[in-house]
Ligand code: HEM
Ligand code: HEM
């Protein structure tokens with residue numbers, strides 16, 4: 001069979017991926033544009049049956065089937081079980097190996113995960129790894145750049161060229177007996193955990209065979225599918241980006257509520273092998289809570305977690321990026337190297353001739369328009385005109401606030417050759433040959 | 441009189457500041473420690489009467505005086521009027537000259553401000569300027585460093601050495617006829633707007649003379665005093681510091697609610713001559729709203745406002761400061777200059793001998809412990825061992841996330857002499873004399 005024909009660790013594009021009989025050498029339908037004549041060849045009718053036809057049938061049937069209380073409770077419980085099969089099983093265990101599971105837990109997750117009717121683990125995890133490795137690019141199987149609807153269900157409703165999807169390493173999945181078994185017997189698994197089991201429980205339990213079939217089976221599948229599909233659509237579209245904003249993944253509590261905790265997706269794309277998606281105790285991540293509980297029960301082990309040092313580093317860098325963007329939009333005054341150079345004596349002369357110039361730290365500032373607004377009074381600021389006000393400004397008279405320093409820098413008009421006044425006095429000393437000047 | 445004896449722009453310590461007959465040459469009571477025998481000399485009994493005795497009398501009297509609805513409404517309205525006298529008048533107009541007022545508005549503010557019984561404008565504004573200029577130091581008249589209670593009322597209840605309080609320029613106040621007039625006739629003003637006017641309105645209006653006196657007079661004074669004192673205490677103690685955290689002022693909505701909008705005190709200390717304390721429309725600053733309304737009515741003009749560019753600069757710098765503190769607490773890996781220098785051939789040899797070493801961008805990393813956790817799979821990361829993985833790591837195979845770069849830097853063990861592998865090949869070229877090597 002095909003598994004033994006995989007010598008390399010990498011999954012090849014020609015690996016069968018749910019569509020049997022695919023021949024990479026033949027031209028693929030997606031190589032042709034969609035026209036009036038060939039559009040039906042572009043549609044993936046099998047997927048359509050599973051994610052559009054079946055729920056439609058369920059909705060219509062529900063008009064004639066009364067919903068019993070026990071069946072409703074069972075449908076909701078089974079909704080959570082099959083949802084966990086996807087989030088804790090397909091996603092965090094197999095796609096990301098963010099923890100290890102014992103055989104019983106693996107069989108349980110492979111079973112209920114299959115009941116969500118979203119393809120085999122092998123197929124799902126392969127696409128998902130490509131999604132992480134090639135996020136937002138042409139090789140991303142459900143890139144949100146192609147539209148929200150495309151990332152939600154479009155990519156399944158329409159046929160995809162298998163060559164387009166990026167390649168990833170799934171050697172670990174090919175070595176996993178549960179994955180291989182589920183992939184091989186996928187249709188039987190789907191039929192049993194997707195429809196037969198929920199019907200059986202309601203039928204044998206309280207005699208509601210039809211209700212079990214329609215509500216816990218068909219309609220429950222519809223809701224689980226739509227909810228988990230939100231991880232590909234909503235989670236790349238709605239919310240904040242606290243860790244990295246180069247790509248589309250986002251954190252939002254609404255997405256988390258819908259997807260059993262997979263809504264902290266900016267975190268998840270940055271730290272994909274962390275068994276958590278939410279790192280704060282107050283955030284909603286029931287998938288994480290279950291994995292943790294399984295660990296306490298001895299069913300799960302080796303839960304992977306990034307050090308909080310690494311997580312905080314990401315947060316700090318993203319904040320820095322945002323801050324730098326904000327800083328770049330503000331006026332910080334003329335850069336010092338773009339200012340004209342003045343002689344000290346010129347500065348004093350111009351100030352004596354009535355210009356409102358003040359030198360602070362070797363930079364000349366035109367404060368004329370600000371004198372009347374000076375919070376410390378007109379007399380104070382006037383006392384610095386034509387002088388070296390460095391010391392006055394920095395605590396000699398008043399230790400000006402940060403805001404005052406910022407404001408001052410917007411008033412720059414020149415720099416003084418040699419820097420501060422003291423340099424001028426040194427020069428005077430040198431010129432006055434009587435005094436001995438020690439050069440350093 | 442003393443005003444004409446002020447040749448300089450600066451207020452001198454010996455200027456009479458409500459306590460007449462103060463002689464700066466005589467030793468002051470505060471030079472002596474408080475003892476059992478002299479404690480009563482340390483108490484400022486006049487202030488005690490105004491801020492402790494009077495309200496006490498009002499509270500007791502209130503037991504026998506029924507509160508009428510009209511009087512209650514009048515007391516609340518007059519509370520706001522006298523509060524505004526302090527916030528819009530004493531504080532923003534006179535202490536900070538954050539806007540200009542026409543004569544009618546000045547007279548109104550000087551009148552109702554006096555009715556709050558917190559001293560004359562001249563005395564209040566002088567202390568307040570010292571508070572801004574010497575915030576949190578020994579020269580700050582109500583430094584919160586001496587305790588919350590001290591900053592609230594302690595500084596008034598106990599006598600202060602006038603020499604201790606910092607000096608400030610109040611020449612503009614000495615030139616303001618309304619300020620001078622209010623200071624000279626302060627007691628008459630207090631009696632009239634503090635007690636007589638509120639009593640008259642309730643008495644002549646609806647015959648409630650005693651109620652007007654107790655509720656709109658005495659008790660209203662008590663509430664206005666306590667509320668505005670919160671600017672000195674609560675505003676330096678409770679809340680956030682979005683603009684500068686070197687000193688104590690803080691922003692808090694609770695303080696704003698209590699003080700007619702003076703609660704955005706971190707902003708205010710940074711931008712004292714801005715007529716606003718709250719800059720966002722949704723923040724509570726009724727004092728600002730009144731000043732703005734007076735402007736529309738032609739009563740106020742020249743409202744000063746810092747450019748939002750200056751305000752945002754302060755915010756960005758404070759955020760940067762916080763971010764730098766956060767960054768400093770994190771582990772960013774061994775700095776490059778503290779790493780041992782390796783030869784390329786040593787690196788390859790050690791990797792061949794079984795060490796999990798990977799060179800990226802001229803730095804050698806020990807990834808041995810990470811191989812099993814690598815989110816991209818064991819095979820991928822192993823393929824970089826003993827090689828120059830710079831290109832692989834940076835997009836050649838996978839364009840690693842920011843988090844991956846951060847993690848990598850914690851695994852540093854050495855730097856390669858000459859940098860990347862390419863240098864080694866250049867050297868090989870040079871040594872192989874057949875090839876011509878152009879030195880740059
Ligand atoms: C050269 C340009 C100047 C600028 C842009 C400037 C700006 C400011 C600003 C924005 C404030 C209020 C913020 C704060 O509390 O720090 C202030 C306050 C003050 N400035 Fe200046 N200043 C200048 C020069 C001077 C000079 C030369 C002196 C004295 C020699 C002086 C003395 C004071 C004093 C005493 C205060 C405190 C006012 C108070 O809060 O009562 N300033 N200045
Ligand atoms: C040298 C130390 C390495 C470190 C610290 C490291 C770290 C990581 C981390 C944290 C991720 C998951 C985060 C993300 O999506 O970017 C990752 C993913 C990946 N790494 Fe590495 N890596 C290393 C070396 C390599 C090498 C040498 C290769 C290949 C030559 C490689 C290939 C990949 C691939 C393909 C993924 C994507 C996995 C997926 O999301 O499916 N890594 N790496």
Ligand SMILES: [Fe+2]
Nearest residue numbers: 231232249265
């Ligand atoms: Fe995603």
Ligand SMILES: [Fe+2]
Nearest residue numbers: 128132268272
């Ligand atoms: Fe994922």
Ligand SMILES: [Fe+2]
Nearest residue numbers: 671672689705
């Ligand atoms: Fe203050």
Ligand SMILES: [Fe+2]
Nearest residue numbers: 568572708712
């Ligand atoms: Fe103030």
